[in-house]
Amino acid sequence: MADKVTIADVARHAKVSRQTVSNVLNSPEVVREETRLRVQEAVQALGYRVSQAARQMRTGRSMLIASRIEPAQDDGINGFVFDRYLHGLTESAARAGYRVLLYTADDHDAELATFDDLLGVHEPDAFVLTSTDYGDPRTTRLLELGIPFVTFGRPWGVPPERRYPWVDVDGAAGTALATRYLLDAGHRRIGFLGWPGGSGVGDDRRAGWARALADAGAGPAEIAELDHRTDDGVPQGEAAAHALIDAGRPATALVCVSDSLALGALQAGRRIPVIGFDDTPVARAVGLTSVRQPITEVAASCVSILVRLLDGDARGRGAAGREREQNVGGRQDAGSGGSASPLREAPPEQVLHQPTLVRRQSA
Amino acid sequence: MADKVTIADVARHAKVSRQTVSNVLNSPEVVREETRLRVQEAVQALGYRVSQAARQMRTGRSMLIASRIEPAQDDGINGFVFDRYLHGLTESAARAGYRVLLYTADDHDAELATFDDLLGVHEPDAFVLTSTDYGDPRTTRLLELGIPFVTFGRPWGVPPERRYPWVDVDGAAGTALATRYLLDAGHRRIGFLGWPGGSGVGDDRRAGWARALADAGAGPAEIAELDHRTDDGVPQGEAAAHALIDAGRPATALVCVSDSLALGALQAGRRIPVIGFDDTPVARAVGLTSVRQPITEVAASCVSILVRLLDGDARGRGAAGREREQNVGGRQDAGSGGSASPLREAPPEQVLHQPTLVRRQSA
DNA sequence: TAGTCCGTGTTGAACGATCAAATGCTCGAA
DNA sequence: TTCGAGCATTTGATCGTTCAACACGGACTA
Incomplete structure (x- = not known):
């Protein structure tokens, strides 16, 4: 249908120069209103679109x-x-x-x-x-x-x-949110399934959980006791959950650094509350409460x-x-x-x- | 570091014309070997790269x-x-x-x-x-x-x-593969959890299952009996699985059109074999056998x-x-x-x- | 010997847009 | 009357590449 329409075609159609058309497009304020409208009409009529390649050549911007x-x-x-x-x-x-x-x-x-x-x-x-x-x-x-x-x-x-x-x-805020939610439900011993130290994201999320527990009166020793670290993955989550739940003083609820670990925790079979992170399809599919990032x-x-x-x-x-x-x-x-x-x-x-x-x- | 290097810079450096450089790049066979090497050296030395914008302007190709x-x-x-x-x-x-x-x-x-x-x-x-x-x-x-x-x-x-x-x-081949796998394991009554008719992909996958069953000697009536249709989703899968398993003549294994439905079937709790489709992370996470597309x-x-x-x-x-x-x-x-x-x-x-x-x- | 072709390389023009400078015009002040 | 200022618009040059046409020397053909 439309052959390649150039800025010169528009200019001819509107009876102005190329540059005026360019101005209408890029700095409309310097063009008289009457002229501007005439040019815009021509642009419409011809179905003109700037050629990004040509523009980039002159301006250096590729968009x-x-x-x-x-x-x-x-x-x-x-x-x-x-x-x-x-x-x-x-x-x-x-x-x-x-x-x-x-x-x-x-x-x-x-x-x-x-x-x-x-x-x-x-x-x-x-x-x-x-x-x-x-x-x-x-x-x-x-x-x-x-x-x-x-x-x-x-x-x-x-x-x-x-x-x-x-x-x-704010990952810390997310885990803190999850932890406070469990605290409000009456839980005191809330475990954390996290990644090994050294990952910025993982450490941040752990910090939020620890802070919420501390705010609720937990001491450093108790927090350390409830902090479990493992690589990411469903089987790892299952094993870690067992470790925290079957401990001498067991955790009664779990906050997890990822949905994978949380899913593993769910599969551990004990029916204690579990909260994951990222709100992935897995979470939705298995009914897992999870922290959602506003992506x-x-x-x-x-x-x-x-x-x-x-x-x-x-x-x-x-x-x-x-x-x-x-x-x-x-x-x-x-x-x-x-x-x-x-x-x-x-x-x-x-x-x-x-x-x-x-x-x-x-x- | 590198300022913008143009084809003219390369030409000057190699003591040839612009066009010759262009030829070395686009149709090397027309350039004498000696010249070509000299130009390629210059390209290397200056770190030259074609400007896609300029090329596109002339050739109309954007890559x-x-x-x-x-x-x-x-x-x-x-x-x-x-x-x-x-x-x-x-x-x-x-x-x-x-x-x-x-x-x-x-x-x-x-x-x-x-x-x-x-x-x-x-x-x-x-x-x-x-x-x-x-x-x-x-x-x-x-x-x-x-x-x-x-x-x-x-x-x-x-x-x-x-x-x-x-x-x-070939979706049909995938479900046929899954079905034959279950047949080989001794199952005769293999149900299919599929989408409502009218979806090209869904109908195709159903056809593969039906063909495999027919090849194994199942009659049309039996196949219709084992064919269950529902919208996609985990709860839907669970309900559909119940319907097929609790029927008068129950299915003893299930092939599903998607991992969502398969996951639902797994959650139905009966421990019968289930095979999903797409090999999504959900499948891997819950240990679901699934048909994998070579994406x-x-x-x-x-x-x-x-x-x-x-x-x-x-x-x-x-x-x-x-x-x-x-x-x-x-x-x-x-x-x-x-x-x-x-x-x-x-x-x-x-x-x-x-x-x-x-x-x-x-x- | 002249003519043609081939291999190799050069030169000017073009792609479509924007920038920088120049132009024409009106208006008001010197 | 002339000049300068300010506005709206136009003109020429340019971005980096490839295309089309042509130049040049040597070999081959007639």
Whole structure:
């Protein structure tokens, strides 16, 4: 139907110049109202759409946000959360005029290589990273390159002066919520099935449970007694539950760091209340009460942070090399030094969302 | 580090013209070996990468494959399969030099609108569609537009003369496999928990079970008696299982159209063998034997079909309007009419993959 | 010997948009 | 009357790549 319509076609149809059409699209305020309407009419009539390729060539902006899609893990738990996240990201990005570009990488090194590849070829405007861990090389690299990015997950163990924007869910608040719910139901000895220490996310979730117990008057010794650590997985959850329930002074209810462990605890057979984490399909399927992360909101926050960064950076990427390198330096200094630069960059944003408790039969 | 390196920089460094560099990259056979090596060295030395935007402008190819990401369904079953699929697609596409661009849409109409939007702005080279249903408007539209695409899912109920490329998994073979497995274990009365008629996928899976039973000597009446239909969901599965097990002549084993229904059947409490479909995390978690679709292979087939289409179509998109419309006509005729066109297009490819049975405790 | 072709490489133009600078115009102040 | 300021719009150049046409030397054909 529609042949390729260019900005020149629109200009001819509206009897103005190319540039005026461009202005109507990009900075309508400089165009007289009458002219603007005439041009908009022509755009409608011809079904004109900007060619992203041509625009990118001139402006250096691709309107693409790159995100890694994680290997579909066999436990499928993380996979589900990630799936929802990606969906939310795509939707929010679309609303802001951006699209999500996927890539994969098996490990951090491969991912660094992919950065170069993507930046050279498709030139995404920004990256979104997930599951950041201690001393993550990816954030360092992106900071060096001066590419805007945001992570889903706090920068565990990163020195505070090297700040970058992140969005996360308050895991401690989630487990605290679950624990208080069980306390209110009259339970005093509430066990925690968690991962081994050293995982930022896992330690955070354990801390929320411990804090809630302490607030309720439990002593450190009792808390340590109720704290059980194991790798993730259903059989591990079952074994751990047995250990806590069959102890000398047994736990009467369980808070778990993941739905996998919680499912194992349920299968242990004792009919004590169990609460999981992530509200996965497994939880819904077996009637497991679980802490739900507001993933859609997380994705929306990521996009809105990026959009703000990119708008501030509007002329950055397309500019000449010299200008760009200054830009990089400026970005890093803004964090560590704090010297007043001409155009003052807003500090990196951090957003922490609150989880909720989805109540089902298990508790 | 690296400022923007252009093809002209490489040309200068290798002391040749721009075009020669371009030739080394795109049709190395026309360049003398000595020159080629010199240019490749320069490319390495300068860290040159083609600018996709500039290339796209000239050639009309974006090296992007658009795929819709489905809303994260609350049952999470389909979500998991889709997640694995998307991962495989991204990986296979990357190997072929393509990237996956995501979009969302709430319904078919919205998706059609998104087609226009994407095609106008980012101009993906091809689309990948999933969960096609009866009389799907999307395939029709893409055929009209002449945009290459492939679907994961057979064209249920589409007249055979309007063919297009698809990749699918042989669901009937999967349920037949499961049924024969139970027959071999000595069971004669094997029930089927399926979806209501009218779903292509569901009917197909039921047919495989029925065929296996018939092959084992069961009569039509007995098969009808063992066939139970219900909407998807865990509670529905539990109820349906009760109905089949508590019948006058009870089923002694169950084959299910989905893991959700199978999980419900397991929860019905009778300890009879149950086999699910899709090998989701739920199945792994509860030890459910399930039919596994080779999703990675499906994704790889999709990409290889698309690549073949796009290579045949190499100069298509960038060409003038007239030429393009002829192209569209040619494509449609190739299916229905069969007139010999100058450059003979290969017929659309169809690939049917075979599923496997993952054995666990439940059967 | 002239003509043609092949292999190799070069040059100018084009893709469609935006940027930077120039233009025409009106208006009010010197 | 002239000049400058301010606004709305236009013009020319440019982004990085590939296409189309052509140049050049040598070998092969007529």
